[in-house]
Amino acid sequence: MFRQHLNQIATIARATVLEAWRTRYAAMLGALLAAGVGLALFTGELAITETRQTQAVLTAAFLRPGAALLMALFVIGSVAREFSDKVAELTLSLALPRAVWFVGRLTGFLLVAALTVVPVMTLLLAFAPAPAVALWGITLLGELLILAAAALAFALTFMQLLPAFAAFAAFYLLARSIEAIRLMAHGPLVTETSLGERLLVRLVDGVGWLLPDLSQFGRSAWLAWGPDWTALGVAGGQTLVYVLLLSSIGLFDLYRRNL
């Protein structure tokens, strides 16, 4: 039974990767990389010192959200289409547990994330040393895994592109900036003298506990000033914990859904 489920998961994952190829994901990724090359050349012309670092940092800062956006749109679009075309219902009417479908889809998205990171890292090797690019790329993969799991969970919850993507965008922006927001909330300007301020600080802290701190992933500083390998453990642990959390939420929602 377990072996059969593994085969089913592999089949669904392979179909997901094929879907990415056929919906021109690779072409869009190519366009993103081409824009990245253009940006690198442009910034290389503008910078008057630390040219390589400037090129590496700005290109990476462009490619990282670009890859996240591509990934999220692919995941949400793919799942929303599958449900609106009733393909998911057809698939789930077979002898296939919902968890197997979910894990198969998630595995497929994770493979697409890995296939996204490799060419991005290859491009950055032109501007930054290999160890720094390796750390940046590995943590970017972790970030994309979290985002793919989040996009899948939002797609299953909302079933429509617009609300799912809006929720995803809010999640991404908050997760990226939550560290700075928490620092502001605990800064000297917030005195916590009134009840409102205290509540606000607790709210910010609460949101911080719920979200992953994505600012620890894919830091451009590594490309400019060398890798900090202690970040690998933090990013790896956070990726495992958060993918597990999002997967459990997505699965919970999928099992409760009346198809």
Place this chain on the structure above:
Amino acid sequence: MTAAQRPLAAVPRGLRWLPALALALQVAWQLGRPAPLARAEDLPAPPPQPLLAVAALGDPVALARGLMLWLQAFDNQPGISIPFRELDYARVIAWLDRILVLDPLTQYPLLAAARLYAEVPDPPRQRLMLAFVQEKFLEDPDRRWPWLAHAVLVAQHRLKDPELALKFARRLADNGSEDRVPAWARQMHIFVLEDMGELEAARIVIGGLLDSGRITDPHEFRFLKDQLDRLQEQRVAPGPAVPDELAQRRQLTE
């Protein structure tokens, strides 16, 4: 893909030409508009540091780089070129400061301060920028010494202000560590004093350095010894009188 499309005849006759007509209308509209007028924009004040930290979306180094390129290009806005001396230097400094907080390891803002903004032929602005370089040097002398060394030269040769040059050179001597800041930079005050005609003061400084045991490199020791000998010779055959020589000597020996 072509086979999946219906023939052109399926499109209503009126609609067939509508896209071309609309395109022509758009082009005509753009051609009819007046040519865009370049307008100089003032450099805005930078937002507070916490807001920049949020705007960085967890990647402050990337934001620092982007801001630096934007600031550097601010004198060259679309269709217009603004001389550096017309920029609000207080704001330029505030931006450079923010960028350094976002990325403390970058040298870019200090290079821009010392070699771009401090090169304008406007002494008050040059002094502002050199003061900024000195302030930032004190925060991280071992990494930022090249810019204060450049500031010494700007003060000495552009501003013709040897007192300011000497002040910067002494900061370099007092704050730079031996293994990170090269000897020539730590000894700039000697040459500034020499240029000022303060031969006796320069002699005392070199003698003090040699006696202190801080000079361990034999080449550097020989170089300074030669310098000291040369100054001794000049002392025997003195040049023009230097008015504040005694005051300088007193200050150095205190």
